[in-house]
Amino acid sequence: MSTTLHTIKQFDVELEAVRAKVLEMGGLVEEQIEKAVEALHEADLTLADHVIAEDHHVNALEVSIDENCTYIIARRQPAASDLRLIIAIIKTITDLERMGDEAEKIARMAKMIHTSERLMHTRPVDLRHVAQLAVDMLRRALDSFARLDTNTAMQILRDDVDVDESFRGILRQLITFMMEDPRTISNSIELLFAAKAIERIGDHAKNIAEYVIFLVKGKDVRHTSVEEIEKEVVAPLF
Amino acid sequence: MSTTLHTIKQFDVELEAVRAKVLEMGGLVEEQIEKAVEALHEADLTLADHVIAEDHHVNALEVSIDENCTYIIARRQPAASDLRLIIAIIKTITDLERMGDEAEKIARMAKMIHTSERLMHTRPVDLRHVAQLAVDMLRRALDSFARLDTNTAMQILRDDVDVDESFRGILRQLITFMMEDPRTISNSIELLFAAKAIERIGDHAKNIAEYVIFLVKGKDVRHTSVEEIEKEVVAPLF
Numbered sequence: 198m199s200t201t202l203h204t205i206k207q208f209d210v211e212l213e214a215v216r217a218k219v220l221e222m223g224g225l226v227e228e229q230i231e232k233a234v235e236a237l238h239e240a241d242l243t244l245a246d247h248v249i250a251e252d253h254h255v256n257a258l259e260v261s262i263d264e265n266c267t268y269i270i271a272r273r274q275p276a277a278s279d280l281r282l283i284i285a286i287i288k289t290i291t292d293l294e295r296m297g298d299e300a301e302k303i304a305r306m307a308k309m310i311h312t313s314e315r316l317m318h319t320r321p322v323d324l325r326h327v328a329q330l331a332v333d334m335l336r337r338a339l340d341s342f343a344r345l346d347t348n349t350a351m352q353i354l355r356d357d358v359d360v361d362e363s364f365r366g367i368l369r370q371l372i373t374f375m376m377e378d379p380r381t382i383s384n385s386i387e388l389l390f391a392a393k394a395i396e397r398i399g400d401h402a403k404n405i406a407e408y409v410i411f412l413v414k415g416k417d418v419r420h421t422s423v424e425e426i427e428k429e430v431v432a433p434l435f
Numbered sequence: 436m437s438t439t440l441h442t443i444k445q446f447d448v449e450l451e452a453v454r455a456k457v458l459e460m461g462g463l464v465e466e467q468i469e470k471a472v473e474a475l476h477e478a479d480l481t482l483a484d485h486v487i488a489e490d491h492h493v494n495a496l497e498v499s500i501d502e503n504c505t506y507i508i509a510r511r512q513p514a515a516s517d518l519r520l521i522i523a524i525i526k527t528i529t530d531l532e533r534m535g536d537e538a539e540k541i542a543r544m545a546k547m548i549h550t551s552e553r554l555m556h557t558r559p560v561d562l563r564h565v566a567q568l569a570v571d572m573l574r575r576a577l578d579s580f581a582r583l584d585t586n587t588a589m590q591i592l593r594d595d596v597d598v599d600e601s602f603r604g605i606l607r608q609l610i611t612f613m614m615e616d617p618r619t620i621s622n623s624i625e626l627l628f629a630a631k632a633i634e635r636i637g638d639h640a641k642n643i644a645e646y647v648i649f650l651v652k653g654k655d656v657r658h659t660s661v662e663e664i665e666k667e668v669v670a671p672l673f
Binding site for chain 1: 495
């Protein structure tokens with residue numbers, strides 16, 4: 198085998214390794230979010246502590262993938278679609294890391310609510326539905342990244358509206374509880390922040406979907422409405 | 436002049452141009468935040484509309500700088516510190532764009548609060564102090580980026596604690612108001628989200644400061660405590 202062929206093969210191996218690591222990081226973040234929401238709902242403080250302790254794994258993966266990407270750019274000087282992939286990865290892991298932070302925050306709120314003396318003044322709000330929507334968006338964003346599937350990515354952009362609507366429903370419910378019984382205010386505010394963290398997870402999943410479209414179509418679709426993207430970027434090719 | 440020298444000079448011109456554009460974007464974001472907070476405080480709905488309308492400029496700058504960076508990587512194949520600069524820029528503009536989004540959110544809250552029938556049920560909370568702290572962090576983060584000044588960057592990491600504390604003070608104040616008069620709840624929640632947006636602006640400024648340290652020291656200091664950074668990264672050199 199010639200040196201050039203060997204170099205190209207080595208490059209593909211490196212790219213594939215870094216892609217796999219992104220998916221590993223995404224899977225870990227997904228798990229962290231699910232566990233944090235479960236800890237909040239089941240008042241499982243051990244699980245909450247576990248989520249808080251595991252956040253450093255997410256962070257370590259981000260730093261390590263970042264280093265891999267810098268190495269690949271410096272050594273392999275990728276062009277065109279390979280370079281787009283690397284840049285999409287650098288952006289994706291920033292969003293994944295911030296999702297991990299949101300999971301950690303939810304776990305901290307679980308501890309705050311379930312160990313506080315104010316617990317008797319908490320009115321239950323079900324965050325599991327909206328959390329499921331957000332985790333599902335993340336799962337499909339990772340899937341669309343793995344398979345470079347812009348149809349799935351487009352669907353995620355549309356679904357973000359459902360998470361936002363669900364969040365506003367929870368907000369209205371919490372405001373009603375607080376008005377009916379002001380003693381619930383402190384813990385309702387904690388639950389509100391937890392709901393807000395979930396809504397932000399949906400936003401991050403949407404960002405990843407936009408990077409996938411950028412990656413496949415070579416067009417930056419951030420700051421563009423779903424309708425415009427459908428018309429200009431995706432539709433003509435399907 | 437040889438072709439190589441010419442190429443090197445052209446590369447420096449491109450790098451300098453993209454650095455200048457980042458500072459321009461930062462200045463615009465700073466202005467947007469200040470105007471949004473003023474609109475909220477002075478009930479200036481025209482100013483709020485102006486902030487909302489201007490957000491697309493921030494977004495356009497992000498997309499344009501991103502394209503410049505991709506071009507430079509593909510065409511100039513930068514190595515070592517130049518590559519670190521490009522990667523730091525790609526990350527910095529993501530944070531700047533999100534700060535712009537937070538400014539837009541504050542402007543929307545200003546409109547919501549000051550046009551709502553619930554206005555009579557609003558108890559005033561002064562967000563200007565915490566906003567000033569956050570904007571000041573951003574200004575110094577841009578300054579440390581422009582002058583590659585890790586001392587300023589380190590100070591920003593320390594100052595983020597003040598913004599967080601200030602946010603918690605506002606939260607306590609708002610909870611007191613809500614408990615005293617439940618009719619203030621709806622608008623207090625809007626003010627709480629505005630305060631949260633400001634706190635997040637401080638977090639983004641801190642991220643930029645971390646990229647500056649990464650850029651100058653070649654070491655990734657995210658997920659590292661201020662004390663550790665001082666000991667391991669910055670101190671030995673000053």
